[in-house]
Amino acid sequence: MDEEMKLKTKDLLTLNELDKSELLGMIDHAIRMKKDLKRGISKPLLKNKTLAMVFQKPSTRTRVSFETGAFQLGGHALNLSADELQLKRGETIEDTAKTLSRYVDLIMARVYSHEELELLAKNSPIPVINGLSDSFHPCQILADLMTIKEKKKKLSGLRLAWVGDGNNVCNSMIYGCAKVGINMSIATPKGYEPKHDVVKESTKLSEVKLSNNPETAVAEADIVVTDTFVSIHHQTTDRTNDFLPRFQVNTDLMKKANKSAIFMHCLPAKRGQEVTSDVIDGHQSVVWDEAENRLHVQKALMAALLGRL
Numbered sequence: 155m156d157e158e159m160k161l162k163t164k165d166l167l168t169l170n171e172l173d174k175s176e177l178l179g180m181i182d183h184a185i186r187m188k189k190d191l192k193r194g195i196s197k198p199l200l201k202n203k204t205l206a207m208v209f210q211k212p213s214t215r216t217r218v219s220f221e222t223g224a225f226q227l228g229g230h231a232l233n234l235s236a237d238e239l240q241l242k243r244g245e246t247i248e249d250t251a252k253t254l255s256r257y258v259d260l261i262m263a264r265v266y267s268h269e270e271l272e273l274l275a276k277n278s279p280i281p282v283i284n285g286l287s288d289s290f291h292p293c294q295i296l297a298d299l300m301t302i303k304e305k306k307k308k309l310s311g312l313r314l315a316w317v318g319d320g321n322n323v324c325n326s327m328i329y330g331c332a333k334v335g336i337n338m339s340i341a342t343p344k345g346y347e348p349k350h351d352v353v354k355e356s357t358k359l360s361e362v363k364l365s366n367n368p369e370t371a372v373a374e375a376d377i378v379v380t381d382t383f384v385s386i387h388h389q390t391t392d393r394t395n396d397f398l399p400r401f402q403v404n405t406d407l408m409k410k411a412n413k414s415a416i417f418m419h420c421l422p423a424k425r426g427q428e429v430t431s432d433v434i435d436g437h438q439s440v441v442w443d444e445a446e447n448r449l450h451v452q453k454a455l456m457a458a459l460l461g462r463l
């Protein structure tokens with residue numbers, strides 16, 4: 155029998171809002187919900203509830219997994235492109251938040267600026283979920299930790315190597331790993347480090363080693379992770395020359411990690427840049443399970459935020 159779960163936070167914006175037991179509880183719930191779904195069981199945890207999904211930027215996984223998840227739990231999801239809202243014509247984020255909160259029960263937003271997301275959450279009496287901002291991507295890390303737990307049967311004591319850009323996904327990864335006891339080795343080019351305050355806070359809980367050396371970062375790693383060199387909010391700048399060839403995850407680099415290491419990537423991937431096709435399609439890659447787990451863990455998250463888990 156699942157333990158009832160009452161989160162202390164109203165919103166999920168960075169991942170730092172969840173404490174260790176909430177994080178572990180959410181992952182265990184999601185693993186059980188995934189098994190149940192495969193047996194044809196899905197509880198109507200979102201019955202009569204509506205999720206508004208606001209997108210300022212494109213998405214495949216976030217959009218489809220949230221909409222499908224809401225449907226599977228008996229709820230309803232509205233896909234709202236920011237271009238089609240009055241936001242486009244200058245209505246403020248605060249007024250948008252106050253209006254949406256009168257109609258729906260939950261908001262998930264993908265935005266350019268994290269500060270805008272904070273404004274949205276501050277002006278919404280209902281829960282707000284970050285579907286990716288320029289600074290954080292907490293839902294991705296919930297799915298990643300769930301995937302690691304499924305593959306490795308544990309979390310605490312593992313070593314995760316992050317190779318590439320110290321970006322939004324990396325920032326939430328640091329919070330998540332620190333809370334569950336995964337040690338991190340992060341290799342970025344100079345100037346591409348993750349947020350200093352996130353690293354500083356997280357080193358109080360687990361090891362967070364920063365370097366500019368991919369080879370030493372992956373040594374003894376149980377998990378090797380990378381992400382695009384050019385995030386959506388960076389699309390106008392060419393940064394790839396700062397990363398290539400050294401920060402590419404290829405078979406040579408994977409050989410330097412533990413033999414049983416898994417490879418992860420939040421997707422979308424730029425094959426031939428941050429990762430080669432032989433790695434992402436190879437036997438160590440778990441990227442499709444990782445993508446699938448967005449669905450299961452976000453169902454647990456939505457139910458938990460509404461006090462229905």
Ligand code: CP
Nearest residue numbers: 213214215216420421
């Ligand atoms: N990983 C992820 O968030 O994918 P999308 O950009 O397709 O939503």
Ligand code: NVA
Nearest residue numbers: 321381385386421422
């Ligand atoms: N870091 C990437 C993640 C996409 C899911 C970006 O922000 O574009």
